[in-house]
Amino acid sequence: MINSSKYPSLNKSSQNIADYFRTKEVDPYIANVIISQASVNILPFPEYIKPDFNFDEVIYTNELNNDVSVQNRVKVYKLAHFINNPTETTDKYNVFANIGITPFGENKFLILVPEFNNKNEIIRWRNAKITNLQNGILQSNQLHKWLLSNNLTLKVFLPNNSFVEKSPDYTNSVYVPFGFRGPDVEVVNQALNENTLKLGIERLQRNIINTSFYKEGFIKEDTIFVFIKALNTTFDKNDFAKVFSSGNINFNVLPKIILDGLYEITHDLSGDY
Structure with a gap:
């Protein structure tokens, strides 16, 4: 904005x-x-x-x-x-x-x-x-x-x-x-070599913080923290780094990833989301 x-x-x-x-x-x-x-x-x-x-x-x-x-x-x-x-x-x-x-x-x-x-x-x-x-x-x-x-x-x-x-x-x-235009090379390399998407999630968090939604108070810091934590847990649970780096995403697994993510968010101990 x-x-x-x-x-x-x-x-x-x-x-x-x-x-x-x-x-x-x-x-x-x-x-x-x-x-x-x-x-x-x-x-x-x-x-x-x-x-x-x-x-x-x-x-x-x-x-x-x-x-x-x-x-x-x-x-x-x-x-x-x-x-x-x-x-x-x-x-x-x-x-x-x-x-x-x-x-x-x-x-x-x-x-x-x-x-x-x-x-x-x-x-x-x-x-x-x-x-x-x-x-x-x-x-x-x-x-x-x-x-x-x-x-x-x-x-x-x-x-x-x-x-x-x-x-x-x-x-x-x-x-x-x-809009996001494609996978970041460093993120892909980390997914390939370390089997994690932590760098990609960190960059996503940074970009959310740089938006007007956060700066104007529409999104709270604790909400971002819970979302990022849930994303990390969900991706690790579903081994999504391997799927992401392969470039062959099986869309049948996406509903499970979404449901796992919602579960992690709604069962976070820090509050109701």
């Missing part, structure tokens, strides 16, 4: 809040939200915003010891120049800035520069050499400020005239619908 009262830059006296989002680009704040959520495979619905990304080879060179590592099929999001001028023509927006970004471990991002072939096609990426950013590594809490200071945003396709939905309850509130 993006609320104009919390972000004064989104609330302009001569402009309706919905009109602000009827632009040809996303601003650095929204780009920051999208990129941060993308690190846990949560992306905006493509009917509203379609980030431009490639799955490419990334060559990482550690500038401290010159060690080189190569990763294949890394999801790299392209960045564009932030125009912030409504009088410009459409072709001036979402122009690739020859910079990319990808999640890099926990709460970090890696800034990348592309390499092209003779057809001007990207063939690989390398970590960027940037002053004050060792190895091109950016902390997640620096992302918004870094985008702003460099006049950058996320390169996107905007299929509709407005890339948000208006809240039916609050006239000064709009939201970008997000």
Whole structure:
């Protein structure tokens, strides 16, 4: 949920809040939200915003010891120049800035520069050499400020005239619908190697805490704790990590998992749920 009262830059006296989002680009704040959520495979619905990304080879060179590592099929999001001028023509927006970004471990991002072939096609990426950013590594809490200071945003396709939905309850509130887009690689690897989904459940808990439902008090902390505890117990009881990592989910077991989960929640000793 993006609320104009919390972000004064989104609330302009001569402009309706919905009109602000009827632009040809996303601003650095929204780009920051999208990129941060993308690190846990949560992306905006493509009917509203379609980030431009490639799955490419990334060559990482550690500038401290010159060690080189190569990763294949890394999801790299392209960045564009932030125009912030409504009088410009459409072709001036979402122009690739020859910079990319990808999640890099926990709460970090890696800034990348592309390499092209003779057809001007990207063939690989390398970590960027940037002053004050060792190895091109950016902390997640620096992302918004870094985008702003460099006049950058996320390169996107905007299929509709407005890339948000208006809240039916609050006239000064709009939201970008997000959804989970696929299994996180680290979660899958933990399920395969350790037969547990603890990392996935931890990330689910973190995302629930980051929602407006929790921040506005609609969901209590003890309720989240009971839900997460029940989820852990239910998944372990049904060996769901093995099922999840195999990719072959037998839908016949889902009713049992749901019933087990409801049982764990309703029989929790900390209260009635």
